[in-house]
Structures are given as structure tokens and as C-alpha cells.
Amino acid sequence: MSDKPKVAFYWCASCGGCEETVVDLEEKILDVVAAVDIVFWPVALDFKRKDVEAMADGSILAAFVNGAIRTTEQEEMAHLLRKKSNLLIAFGACAQLGGVPGLANSWDRQALLKAVYREAPSTVNPEGTAPQAEFADHGRNLTLPTLFDTVKTLDQTVPVDYFVPGCPPTPKLLLQAVQTLLSGKLPEKGTVLAPDTALCEECPRKDTRPEKLVIKEWKRPHQILIDPEKCLLAQGLLCLGSATRGGCEALCVEGNMPCSGCFGPTSRVRDYGSKALSSLASIVDSKDEAEIDKILAQIPDPVGTLYRYSMPASPLRRKKLEVH
Amino acid sequence: MPDKTFEPKIVAFFCNWCTYMAADSAGVSRMKYAPNARVVRLMCSGRIDPQFVLDAFAKGADGVLIGGCHPGDCHYQEGNYKTLRRVQLLKRVLKEMGIEEERFRLEWISAAEAERLRATMNDMVEKVRALGPLRLSNKEVMREEVAV
Numbered sequence: 001m002s003d004k005p006k007v008a009f010y011w012c013a014s015c016g017g018c019e020e021t022v023v024d025l026e027e028k029i030l031d032v033v034a035a036v037d038i039v040f041w042p043v044a045l046d047f048k049r050k051d052v053e054a055m056a057d058g059s060i061l062a063a064f065v066n067g068a069i070r071t072t073e074q075e076e077m078a079h080l081l082r083k084k085s086n087l088l089i090a091f092g093a094c095a096q097l098g099g100v101p102g103l104a105n106s107w108d109r110q111a112l113l114k115a116v117y118r119e120a121p122s123t124v125n126p127e128g129t130a131p132q133a134e135f136a137d138h139g140r141n142l143t144l145p146t147l148f149d150t151v152k153t154l155d156q157t158v159p160v161d162y163f164v165p166g167c168p169p170t171p172k173l174l175l176q177a178v179q180t181l182l183s184g185k186l187p188e189k190g191t192v193l194a195p196d197t198a199l200c201e202e203c204p205r206k207d208t209r210p211e212k213l214v215i216k217e218w219k220r221p222h223q224i225l226i227d228p229e230k231c232l233l234a235q236g237l238l239c240l241g242s243a244t245r246g247g248c249e250a251l252c253v254e255g256n257m258p259c260s261g262c263f264g265p266t267s268r269v270r271d272y273g274s275k276a277l278s279s280l281a282s283i284v285d286s287k288d289e290a291e292i293d294k295i296l297a298q299i300p301d302p303v304g305t306l307y308r309y310s311m312p313a314s315p316l317r318r319k320k321l322e323v324h
Numbered sequence: 325m326p327d328k329t330f331e332p333k334i335v336a337f338f339c340n341w342c343t344y345m346a347a348d349s350a351g352v353s354r355m356k357y358a359p360n361a362r363v364v365r366l367m368c369s370g371r372i373d374p375q376f377v378l379d380a381f382a383k384g385a386d387g388v389l390i391g392g393c394h395p396g397d398c399h400y401q402e403g404n405y406k407t408l409r410r411v412q413l414l415k416r417v418l419k420e421m422g423i424e425e426e427r428f429r430l431e432w433i434s435a436a437e438a439e440r441l442r443a444t445m446n447d448m449v450e451k452v453r454a455l456g457p458l459r460l461s462n463k464e465v466m467r468e469e470v471a472v
Contacts, residue, residue, distance in 0.1 A: 106420070274374035277417065281409040287395065289408060296413050303420045315375070315382035320422030320460060 005061035005182065007032075008040035008052070009091075010081055012067030012074035013101040013151065017168040018092040019043045019066070024171045032178055036061070049077070052084055060085040062181050064164075064174075066092040068101045068312065069152040073145035082158040087181060089193075091174075093167040093262045095154040096192075097272065098312030100167070103304060105311045105318030108149045149321060151312050163192045167262035167309060170248055194247035196267050199259055202246045205231045214285035218298035221257060232258045238305060243269075243276035262309050271314050273306040280306075332452040334445075335380040336361040336389040339369045341399040343391025345435035350442055357442040358449035361389065369393070369430075370403025374414050377428065381418075381460060387427045387452040389444070394432040404432070426451040427458065 011019060022044075025032060039060060040047045063085040069075050082088050093099040104112060117123060117130050135142045154160050164177050177193045180186070187193070200206055209231040219236040226232070232239040232253060239258035241250075245266045252259055265272040280299070286292045299305060307314060338344040344365045350357065366372060369392030380388050390411065392404040411430045418428055429448055433441050 269375075271375045271378060273417070274378055274414070277374050277413050278410055281413040282406040284409045287405045287408075289412070292409050292412050296409070296416070299413070302413060302416050306417065315378040316421050316423075316460065317382075319420070320458075322422075 002037055004035065004037045006039045006059060007036045007178070008060050008063040008081060008085065009038065009043070010040065010063065010065045010077060011043060012065065012077065012095070012154075013070045014067030014092065014094045014099065016043070018094075021092075021166075021168045021171055021174050025175060026171075028171070028175060032175070035182055036178070049080070052080055055084050057083050058086050062087040062089055062178075064089045064091040064177075065154055066090075066095050066168075068094040068098050069154060069157045070101060070104070070148050070150075071145040072148075075157055078154060078157045087161045087186075088154075088158065089177065089181075090154040090160045090163045092169055093165060093264065093309040095160075096163045096165055096313070097264050097310035098151055098153050099309050102151045102153075102310065102312040103308070104151050106303065107319070108321055109147050112147070150318050153312050156312065161189050162187070163190075165192055165194050165245060165263040166248060169194075170251070172249075173247060192245065192264075192267065194245055194263065197246050198266060199241035199244045199246040199248070199250060199253075199263070203231075203241055203250045203253055205229065205253060208234065210234055213283055215283050215295070216285045217295065226256050228256050238280065238299065240276050240280075243272065243279050260308055261306075264310055264313075272310040273303075273314055276306045277302070330453060330457055332360050332386040332449055332457075333384060334361040334387045334389055334448060334452065335385040336363045336391065336445075337369070337372050337376065338363055338365055338391040339371075339393060339399075339404075340365055340367045342393035342397065342435050343369075343431075343433040343441065346391070346433045346438050346441040349435065350438035353438055355438060355442045357445045360449045361445060368398065368400050368403035369407040370398070370400065372407060372410075374410055377414060377418075381423060381427075381458065384458075384460075386455075386458045387429070387448060389448055390430045391433045391441070391444075392430070394434055397434065423458065423460075424455055426455060 009022060038045065040052050063081040065078065065081060065088065069078055090096045094101055113130060117125055131144060133144055133146045164173055173194055180193060208229060213234055215236055217236050218238060221237060227235060237258040240261040241259040244259055244261045245263040247263055261272065261276060265275060269275045284292055284295050286295060338347060347363060369390055372390055377388050392407055395404060398404040415425060415428060419425055431444050
């Protein structure tokens, strides 16, 4: 057994994009593998849960867990990796803030299962088959994890040491995070391992942002020909860069698309969505209630827009549950 | 059936120059009105961060009332217009999060309008009382259904 520090990667409720980030390290992954042993990485290596269970508590230097927590299995794995790891890192927007799967908190479990197994136009399910937690087949008892009503972030499940933001985080941030953890000079617990300034600070269009920015009409990217040089917010596009932590090096803006906020808030902000709301609403150029409403109606889905990556991390966490 | 023992908790954010003065004047004039509000005084309604409103609901408020100067009367010229814009968008967010619109109100109440303050407070308390408690406690928010 080598005495290199051990690292684990795991995914919970996520799309797999965060795993891509590891692959996107390209040849730099060789430097990582030279410095650490990857002892668990289900997406790429054949280790099982029982292998992790057999490890000594705290024997993994760092576990990078991506994805939100919305099933019993994910919750168990979060607890297991917490126990086996010295440092637990919430990797990516879903683990940090709930991410896109967190938008499921606008519904409850019953409504979700009904939509997917009965109502979706593409669903063919004449027998009304629905997922079961237990199922007996030929004398064998099969079990499946169950879904929660509420999607949680990783740190609403187990204590988390550090966060790496992004949907997904960039390979550069991952490499920096690994180097930081290996250096032994650990930042304060709870630190988000990314710059602590708004995206506008590193935006290549920063200088084209007007001194006084006001909006008479919100536009969506398919409605206009977007000027590739000019501040996107000044063009009336819903660019969330001013409310969002930097560190992505303005990837979306470089692609001529507005920031949708995946890096979440800076350290001075507790709730991303309400800060983004505050900054967008206050620049609406009207003092008349009816006109303000008309302009704001051009933001068709405020919750999905402002909380695209962070509904479970907001103070309300979810849409109010109807008591059944 | 409305719960007769239920006393709504209202968190009220009042601006220093108008609505708080109205509340002060209501007090000095010994007006009687529903005692359900916990008043937070801020220098301007424009200081009210939407985070405050969400925090109030998340921590047990059944209703949130914002009071500011009438349009055109803001001590800082534009603060109340910014509040108005934020509130209009926040109302849509709260509605989508399942919080009834009667639970969140913005009212312009000048320093001379103690009577209006009294009426607003009574009206809001009655409407929230009719809705019942918000029941957003963390325990319920995190309700997990393990059985299928």
C-alpha cells in the first residue's frame, strides 16, 4: 500500500458534469495521480461501497462529493464519506447550494413521481408502475433507495469543510483545491475555494458597463442579436454576474451568453436569490407601479431564474409543503 | 376553521422618517391597535434587503409588513422606489414559494398618518389570522418521506 494521501470522488444528485471536470484536467491528472491515491471514484474506477466501509475512519485525506442529497442512499453515502474522510469537500453547485436538482423543491415527492411516471407526454405506463422501496422477485427481496420530498445541500446533511463552486467547477479550481489541501496550509473551515469577488471584476466587458445602469426592457438571448463586446446587462439581458462569485473566468460571457449564477454568492451574502433579485429589480427604470410590473413581467420565471442553482440553500429552502 | 387561539406574528420593517414616526405618533395619541407586530426600525425602506423578508418568514413570522414614505417623499429621494421595485418582484417569488400574498405587504404611511398605521396593522393581522399560521418551521421544511 502506498503512503500517498488518499482522495475520493463521489456523486449524488447531479448530472455528471462535475466528474467531467476531473477528466478535463487532461494531462494534469497525471500530476494529481502522482501526488495522491484515488481510492474511490465510482464513475471511473471499480471500487464498491464495501471497500469504503472497510477503510479506517478518517483515512481519506479528502473526499470530493458532488451533487445534492435527495435519496436515502445519497444521505448514507454522505455520512459514510464524512466518517472515512479527514476533509469533506462539497464539489460543485449541487453539493454547495442544491443546484438545478434543487428546483425540485418547487414540488413534493408525490407530485414529481406522478409527473414522471404518469403525466409526462413521453411516458407510456399503462399498468401505472411506480418505484417501490422493496420488491420481492423469485424469493429474493430487492430494495431501492427512496426519494425525499426536499432536496438538500451536502452541508445540510453532514458537516462540510470546504466548498468548490460552479456548474461545473473549472479544472483550474479543482487543481488549485487539490494543491491547497496537499499544501497543509488549510484555509478556515467553510471557505469557498474560489475568488471572493463578483464576476463583473473579471469580466472582459467590465469597461463597457455604464456608470448608471438602468433597464427599460428585459430581453432574452433569442430575442436580440447580442453585441459580443458590450456589457450584457446593459443590453437588457439578465446577466447575474454582479451578484455572482467570480472564478469561472467569465466562461459564459466569453460564449456571448449572460451569467446564470452557478458560482453562487460571495462570502458577504447569505442568500443568493434575494441578492440577485435586489440588484436586478432596483435598476428597473420606472417609478410607476404598473410600469414596473410590466417590465418585471419580462422575467418570466423569477424563482427558476434567481434560484436556478440555490433554492435548497435559501432561507425558505423549498416551496411550502402542503400538509397531506 | 380558523384557530381562535392563534396570534399572528408580524415582523414590521418601518422607515425612520415616515412610518416609524406614524407608529410613534399612534403611541403618543394612545391609539389602540393589534399588538402583533415586532417593529424593526431602519433608516429607509430602501435598506430592506429581500434577505430580511425571507429570513423573517423562515424564522417564524406569519406576515411581513414594510412601511415607507409615500412616493416622492423619501428622505433619501429614491429609496422607496427601489423598495417598490424589489417588493413587486419579491411578491412573485413568495407566491411561487407557496406564501399567500396577504402575508407580505408594502404600505406607504407618512409621519402624519397614525390612523392609517392603526388601520393597516389591524387589517393585516385579521387577514393573516384568517389564513392561519404559516407553518414553515424547519422541521416541517425538512420533512422526509421514507416510506413509499
